[in-house]
Amino acid sequence: MHQAVIAATGLFTPEQSISNTELVEAFNAYVERFNTTNADAIAAGEVEALAPSSPEFIEKASGIKARFVMDKAGILDPEVMTPRIPERPNEELSVLAEMAVKAAKEAIAAWGKDASQIDAVLCAASNMQRAYPAMAIEVQQALAIEGFAFDMNVACSSATFGIKTAADFIASGSARAVLMVNPEICSGHLNFRDRDSHFIFGDVATAVIVERAEDVPAGQGWEILGTRLKTVFSNNIRNNFGFLNRAAPEGIGAKDKLFVQEGRKVFREVVPMVSEMIVEHAGDIGVDPHGLKRMWLHQANINMNDMIGKRVLGRDPTPEENVIILDDYANTSSAGSIIAFHLHNDGFGPGDTGLICSFGAGYSAGTVFVRKR
Template identity: 70%
Template sequence: MTDMTEMSGRPVISATGLFTPEDSISNEELVASFNEYVRRYNQQHSDSIEAGEITALTESSVEFIEKASGIKARHVMAKQPVLDPDIMSPRWPQRSNDELSILAEIGVKAARQALERAGRKAEDVDAVLCAASNMERPYPAMAIEIQQALGIDGFGFDMNVACSSATFGIQTAADYIRAGNAKSVLVVSPEITSGHLNWRDRDSHFIFGDVATAVLVEDAALAPAEHWDILGTKLKTVFSNNIRNNFGFLNRAYPEEAEGADKLFVQEGRKVFKEVVPMVAQMIVEEAERLKIDPQSLRRLWLHQANAGMNRLIAHRVLGHEASEDESPTVLDSYGNTSSAGSIIAFHLHRADLQAEDTGLICSFGAGYSAGTVFVRKAG
C-alpha cells in the first residue's frame, strides 16, 4: 500500500479490464421469446381484450429493435430463464453469505485483468470504488467485498450515479490522486443490468446487457509506459424522472405484481433523447474549450453505449461532422446498453491503434440526469 505522506500526484489511466459473459442473446432469439409471451398473454386475456377492458399486447420484431436502438445482441449472465416466456428474468442459485457474490465475482475478474495489464499486485492498490447502477445489496458495500477478494489493504466504497457511475468514479479516483490521499485506485463497474430490465415491455426489453469493467487510475509517477493522461474531468447532474427505477426496501411491491411495474427500469425515451443530447453535447464542447482543446480535433470519442441515434447526434455536434466508426466506435450492437460500463468497454476495445499525443474523450450520460466527461491523451 502507498505511503500517503508522499506528495500529491497527477492522475492517469494505467490500464482497463473487461469481463464479458459467455452467453449472448441475439435479437432473433429475444423476439421469438417475447412474441411467444405476447401470444400467450393475449390468448389468456382474450375475453377482456374483446370487451375493451384491457389492451392487447403488440409483438416485437428484429427490425423494430435495430431501428430503435442499433442493438443486435447482448450478453447475459443467465440466458435460459430470460428467454423462458414463463420467467423472463435472470435466475441463478442463491449464494450463502460466505460465498463471493455474483456481482463481486464478475467485478473481480475485470479488476484482475486491469491489474495484470498494468503489472500491478494487490498491495500496490490503495482503494476500490465500485461504481455501478445495479448494486446487489445496500450493504456491506460491494467495493469492500471486491477489495477483500483481491487482497487489497486499503478502503473501498460504492457509488451509484446510474449510467454515469464509471466516469464519476474516475473523477473521484483522480481527485484522490491529486489530493495525495491515494496513489492507485481501482474503479470497478460490474453491471448485471438484466436484473432490473422488464423483459415483458416491448419498448425496453431489448436494451440492456451484462458485463463488468475496471479502470486503474494512478499517479503518473507509478504508471506503466503505456498509459493515458487525464487532462480534465467534468460532472453534471440535473434531476429528471424520465429514467427511473423505484425498487427499494421502502417500496416493497415486487416487479411481478401489477403495481410493481415501476420497480424495474422505466423511461420516457423520446423525452430523454430530446433533453440529454443537447445537454451532453454542450457540456463536452464547453469543457473542451475550458481545457483549451478544439473539440473538432478530438481523435476519438468513447461515448456511453445507450442508443445509436443519440451517439451519432452528440458526436456530430462535437466534431462538426458525421462521425465515422473510427472516430466514434460502437460496441452497442453486440453488448447492448451496459449502463456505466458502456463507454469503458468502447475505450478498452478501441484505443490500441491511437498514437502518442492523440486526444480523446470518455463520456457517459444517463438517469439523474447525470453526465460525466474524462478527456484523455495517450502518453508519448
C-alpha cells in the same frame, strides 16, 4: 497536486449471449399467450392487446443486435422472462463481486504490478446487489488490497463519476493507485415483457486503474486532462425498486420497480445537454473538440451517439471516431463507455486526445478527456 493517469483497464464478458431473433421469439410467445388469455377483455375494450416485437424494430430503434447475459435460460423462458441467478451463502463471493474481480484481475495483469500497490477500490455501478456491506469492500478483500473501499451509484454515469473520484484521490495525495470497477447485471432490472425496452440491456463488468503519473512508465497510459460532472433531476429514467417496496414484485405499480423511461423525452433533453457539456469542457481545458481522435460514449442508443458525435465534431463522425459496441453488448449502463475504451484505444500516438463520456438517469453526465502519453 499529482497528475492522474489511466494506467490499465479490464473487461469481464459473460459466456452467454442472446441475439435479437432469440429475444423476439420469447417475447412474441409471451405476447401471443397474453392476447389469447385476455381475448374476451381485449374484444370488449377492457384490456389493450400487446403488440409483437421484431429484430428489425430493435435494431432500428437502438442499433443493438445482441447482448451478453448471466442467465440466458430464464430470460428466454416465456413463463419466467427474467434471469434466474441463485442467491449465494454469505460465505461465498457474491456474483457481482465475482464479475468485478474477474475484470479487475485482467486490469491488474495489464498494469503489471501487484494488487497490494492499490490503495483504494471504488465500485461504481447502477445496480448494486445489496445495500451493505459495500460491494467494493468485498472486491477489496477478494484481491487482498489494503486501504479503503466504497460503493457509488450514479446510474449510467457511475464509471465517469468513479474516474473523477479516483483522479481526485490521486491529485490530493490520498492514494497512489485506485481500482474502479463497474459490475452490471442490467438484465436483472429490465422488464422483458415491455416491447419498448425489453431489448435494451446486457450484463458485463469493467475495471479501470488510475495511478500517479510519476509511477507509470514513460509513454504508457492515458493522462487525464480534465474531468467534469453534471446532474439535472428528471423522472424520465427511473427504477423505484428498493428496500421499502421489495415485497411487492407484482400488482399495482409493479412495472415501476423495474427500468422505465420516456425514451423520446430522454433523447430530446439529454442529447443537447451532453453535447454542450462536452464542447464547453473541451474549450475550458484548451482541447479542440473537432480534433478529438476518438470518442468513447455511453452505449445507450446508436441514434443518440450519432447525434452527439455530430454535434461535437461538427460533422458526421466516422466509425473509428465514434466507437459503437452496443451492437454486440447492448446497453451495459456504467460499463458501456469503458468497454468501448478498453476494446478500441489502438492507433493513438503520443499527444492524441480522446473523450470518455457517460450520460443517463438522474439526469447525470460525466466527461473525461484523455491524452495518450
